[in-house]
Amino acid sequence: MVKIEPFDVEQWMDKYETIPEVLNIAETCAASISIDDLVGLCEDPNVPHPLKTSTKLTYGAIRGSAALRERLATLYSARVSSPLSPENVLITPGAIAANFLLLYTLIGPGDHVVCMYPTYQQLYSVPKSLGADVSLWKLRREKKWIPDLDDLKALVNDKTKMIIINNPNNPTGATTPKSVLQALVEFAREKDIIILSDEVYRPLFHGVSPVDEDFPPSILSMGYSKTICTGSMSKAYSLAGIRIGWIASRDRSIIEEIAAARDYTTIAVSQLDDQVATYALSSSVMHALLGRNIKLAKTNFAILESFIDENRRVCSWVKPTGGTTALVKFENNGKPVDDVQFCIDVIEKTKVMFIPASKCFGPEFEGCVRIGFVSETEVLKEALLKLGEYVRANLS
Structure with a gap:
């Protein structure tokens, strides 16, 4: 029997995010939008509505529609000499299914996997559940959560089949720079x-x-064929509700192997979800959508930075540079708080919700x-106002 570790971050979210009137600043998606909002962002009034209600609801294109895969292939073909073919893209029900499917396909007993840490628990717990030996490539606060290649080289052995990274990183919000990625690719190619x-x-x-x-x-x-990336419409594109993710690789044999394995799992994605994603990634919509979310991230980052500066006697961070998350340390009388009890007490007394890192990341x-x-800026402002009142009353 496969042993699956409890997925702590998801269980925490499930337990607390439905509390009435919760101020959720645990959510990792850029503030979600509706279909009406999405249509409102479209810069071309002649573009048809994303949902084609006359479409017969069959399984549709098993690997994802040609239009969606073409738009994703175009994104990965920017500023490179060799365009990515749409045939090298596989559509999945969210990135969580993408990650699980490719690990289920490619990793098994006897394999060794090195995974960046901290990160989303799925990326190291699933390989372990599949019988692989997993080593954690630990990021360090003193290095601004940027991975160190010497640390990686000390972990790799003759059985290492895969190195897993998360960029931008969850939970730290750090981005792995181009120079580090280049060194990583050169090392992986050699091995x-x-x-x-x-x-x-x-x-x-x-x-950045x-x-x-x-x-x-x-x-x-980065010029190495044995690379795979996964992505989704959930985080940067504000469309978690359509459950669209993908797997892309320049190695066609990897995609074909994963495509064969998916016959045992999800078969296809919803045609309706596929249509909405295709619309969102069109040139008439995507730039406005990403522009909205980058502006939101910059605005909210400044608000959170101001909160941390005002409360620097009890909290500190390494400033994130990408994504939607920040790892913030709280202290009481010069010692780290019990972050689990801290999170529970804050949500019970203020309705402000976030995630305890010691439980959910290590x-x-x-x-x-x-x-x-x-999140929505007003939600963040209200949450930090209440959190500020709490820390001033309870931490010193």
Whole structure:
């Protein structure tokens, strides 16, 4: 029997996010939008409505519609000499299904996997459940949560089949720079190791600019065929409710192997979800949607930064540069708080919800909480106002 570890972050969310009038700053999606909102962002009034209600609701295109895969392939073909083919993209029910499916297909007993840590628990718990030996490539606060290649090299052995990264990173909000990605790719190529990059928060960068020398591209643009990336419409695109994710790789054989395995799992995605995603990724909509979310991230980042500065006697952070999350450390009398009890007490007394890092990401992160700060701005403001009142009354 496969042993699955409890998925702590998801169980915490399930337990608390439905509390009436909760101020949810645990959510990791950029503030969600409706179909009406999406249509309102469209810059071309002649573009048809995303939902074609006359479509017969068959399984549809098993690998995802040609239009959706073409639009995703175009995104991964920017600024590279070799365009990505739509046949190298596979559509899945969210990135969580994408990650599970590819790990289920490619990893098994006897394999060794190295996974960036902290990160989304699925990325290291699923390989372990499949019988793989898993080593954690630990990020360090003193290095601003940027991975160290020497640490990685000490973990890799002759059985290492895959290196897993998450860029931008959840929960720290750190981005792995281009120079580190290049060194990682060169090392993996020498060892013939697959790199999986979970890029669900890409391209939501708010603290680093595309003109910066070290701006991180997608792993697929780094010139190594044995790279895989996963993504979704949930985080950077504000459309978690349509459950659309994807797997992309320049190695067609990897995609074909995963496509064969999916026959035992999800078969296809909803045609309606596919239509909405295709609309959102059209040139008439995507730029406005991402512009909205990057602006929201920058606005809210400044609000959270101001809160931390005002309460620096009890809280601190490494400023995130991408994604929607920040890892914030709270102290009381100079010692890390019990972050689990802290989160419970805050939600019971203020209705403000965030995630205890020691429970959901590892005991090394005692005293830290993960805040999802790209919610509606008014929600964040109200939550931080109440949290400020709480910490001034209870922490010293």
